[in-house]
Amino acid sequence: MLRESVAVTVAGLAIGLLLSAAIGRLVSAGLFGVSPADPLVFVGCTALLAAAAMLAAYLPARRATRTDPTTALRHE
Secondary structure (H helix, E strand, C coil): CHHHHHHHHHHHHHHHHHHHHHHHHHCHHHCCCCCCCCHHHHHHHHHHHHHHHHHHHHHHHHHHHCCCHHHHHHCC
16 A cells, blocks of 8 residues: 555656746746755755655555454445
């Protein structure tokens, strides 16, 4: 379950980084004090989004591992 979440997260972050690099050039006139390709901003935002996605995937996965399989099957 976590492996699938990591794959989706990595794909989303890669697409987002590519799009933000392309769109950053278009909106560069509106950016004050930050260059369109500032590595600190890219790394910081990527790390924050990755951490949020992994936490969102980890909490339900941890709860699922603590559930008794027979109980879970009985309710379906």
